[in-house]
Amino acid sequence: DAGVTQSPTHLIKTRGQHVTLRCSPISGHKSVSWYQQVLGQGPQFIFQYYEKEERGRGNFPDRFSARQFPNYSSELNVNALLLGDSALYLCASSLADRRFYGYTFGSGTRLTVV
Amino acid sequence: AQRVTQPEKLLSVFKGAPVELKCNYSYSGSPELFWYVQYSRQRLQLLLRHISRESIKGFTADLNKGETSFHLKKPFAQEEDSAMYYCALTLTQGGSEKLVFGKGTKLTVNP
Numbered sequence: 001d002a003g004v005t006q007s008p009t010h011l012i013k014t015r016g017q018h019v020t021l022r023c024s025p026i027s028g029h030k031s032v033s034w035y036q037q038v039l040g041q042g043p044q045f046i047f048q049y050y051e052k053e054e055r056g057r058g059n060f061p062d063r064f065s066a067r068q069f070p071n072y073s074s075e076l077n078v079n080a081l082l083l084g085d086s087a088l089y090l091c092a093s094s095l096a097d098r099r100f101y102g103y104t105f106g107s108g109t110r111l112t113v114v
Numbered sequence: 115a116q117r118v119t120q121p122e123k124l125l126s127v128f129k130g131a132p133v134e135l136k137c138n139y140s141y142s143g144s145p146e147l148f149w150y151v152q153y154s155r156q157r158l159q160l161l162l163r164h165i166s167r168e169s170i171k172g173f174t175a176d177l178n179k180g181e182t183s184f185h186l187k188k189p190f191a192q193e194e195d196s197a198m199y200y201c202a203l204t205l206t207q208g209g210s211e212k213l214v215f216g217k218g219t220k221l222t223v224n225p
Binding site for chain 2: 031033035040041042043044045048055057058075092094102103104105106108109
């Protein structure tokens with residue numbers, strides 16, 4: 001099992017552009033969550049998807065959107081990029097009973113907005 | 115508001131010394147708490163979950179509901195324990211669930 005895979009690993013974009021980040025969960029995991037980690041801070045929750053439906057959304061502007069596909073992979077989209085969107089974006093997947101197994105994180109996509 | 119506080123941004127100990135990384139939480143319900151670790155150039159990975167009451171790599175963490183704490187402890191630190199440690203709380207609200215992380219503690223174990 002390859003674990004949670006994210007692509008691309010690094011990305012440089014210009015202010016105002018749009019970006020799409022991709023995540024493939026561990027096989028059998030139906031829940032995918034996205035987190036933003038700014039340097040020096042813990043990860044901040046952006047979205048959770050379960051069975052292709054949005055289950056939760058963090059305190060992020062509408063420029064952030066996501067979706068989950070029938071194979072449970074997910075995309076995070078960010079429009080009208082700002083310098084402050086520069087961060088490590090993490091994807092996490094989990095089994096239904098995350099109390100025992102927690103969340104498994106991908107290596108992240110490092111987004112730099114210039 | 116639900117919150118996780120890790121009061122120490124940096125913690126430095128010598129090899130063989132005991133180490134304790136502090137974590138306090140604010141949550142009105144029954145908490146689900148985790149410790150995650152991030153070694154240099156590696157992904158964030160689960161270290162401990164309070165529900166399992168386990169010991170991983172010599173680390174233990176006990177949930178103290180009275181003090182709302184979930185401190186991470188190891189009696190004899192090793193150099194390979196040097197990493198970033200995050201305490202996290204699971205929030206479940208209206209069908210959604212998310213992790214609320216502390217800001218993390220960078221542990222350095224000196225030889």
